Amino acid sequence: MSGHDFIAGIPLVLGGNVFGWTSKGDEAFAVLDAFYEAGGRMIDTADVYSAWIPGHKGGESETVLGEWLTSRGVRADMRIHTKTGMLGGAELYESARVLQSLEVSLERLQSDTIDLYYAHKDYPELEIGAIVEAFDGAVRSGKVKALGASNFDAARLGAALDHASATGAEPFTALQNEYNLVARKAYGPDLQKLCTEREIAMLPFFGLASGYLTGKYRTEADFAKSMRGGRAKELSGGNGPQVLAAMDEVAAETGASLSAIALAWLVRQPGIPAPIASARTVEQLRELLEFTQLQLSDDQVARLTPSAG
Incomplete structure (x- = not known):
């Protein structure tokens, strides 16, 4: 796949981590239908979603997506990332195991191909060339169109790109790391430089900081309300309150939701064509989609961006 052909539609990748977990059945299909009708064409999932739930073993999200893609007849329109x-x-990351995992994902997704296939994490104990070659095999199988790396640092991603260039293997052309207004270490200046220079599309996860950047978690009582509250509390330390205060100001100026502001800030950052964000309900999705109509000024971006994150 040349260029960033796994990028399509509106600049939002719908996170699939909730499907088969907190969003099931008709509710999940309603979110997916609304996303499609709004022009959404990119969905991100993983074979591990949602293995963390008792009784689940992973693949639940891919299964829901496969059922939706088939029932709606829209596979050709969509860019599926897993x-x-x-x-x-x-x-x-042994070559045979990558191909085996790929086949299982394809079966659940009821698809012949994956548009963007990620190495979900780095294993630093492995030679980078072994990882590159294993995922190159997935492309050579004809069942994967493009490759991405997730949770890689600049040194390892750079080494992977260099190995692919030297050997003719398929390179990683996307990066998926955590990045948002209150957690910016996993996509620091070194990675930003690498991605922009090597034309790697950074598609950040946790764009709303586990809900903290929605503004719904501000007090101890808020943090105790849901499963996500614990993670949101972690992110509330440091410059969290400062960031929320700046977001409140921008919300007053623009009339936009804090979710929209957080996502609009992301697409103003180097190398980021689209963030990843999930929605359990159609109402939550509509709140996310507001960001596609929001243009932040340079002054607003500067005020939103703390000096350290």
Whole structure:
């Protein structure tokens, strides 16, 4: 796949982590239908979603997506992104295991191809060339169109790109790391420089900081309300309150929701064509989609961006 052909539609990648978990059945299909009708064409999932739930073993999200894609007849319109590498250890990046994981994901997704296939995490104990070659095999199988790396640092991603260039292997052309207004270490200046220079599309996850940047978690009582509250509380330290205060100001100026402001800030950052964000309900999705109509000024971006994150 040349260029960033796995980028399509409105600049939002719908996160699939909720499907088969907190969003099921008709509710999940309603979100997916609304996303499609709004011009959404990119969905991100993983074979590990949602293995963290008792009774689940991973693949629940891919299964829901496959059922939706088939029932609606829209597979050709969509860019499906999925990942492997979390349901075990470094052995998952053996060439045969990558192909095996790919086949299982394709079966659940009821698809012949994956538009963007990620190495879900790095295994630093492996030679980078071994990882590159294993995922190159997935492309050579004809069942993967493009490759991405998730949770890689600049040194390892750079080494992977260099190895691919030297050997003719398929390079990673996307990066998926955590990045948002209150957690910016996983996509620092070194990675930003690498991605912009090598034309790597950074598609950040946790764009709303586990809900903290929606503004719904501000007090101890708020943090105790849901499962996500614990993670939101972690992110509330440091410059969290400062960021929320700046977001409140911008919300007053623009009339936009804090969710929209957080996502609009992301697409103003180097190398980021679209953020990843999930929605459990149609109402939540509509709130996310506001960001596609929001243009932040340079002054607003500067005020939103703390000096350290």
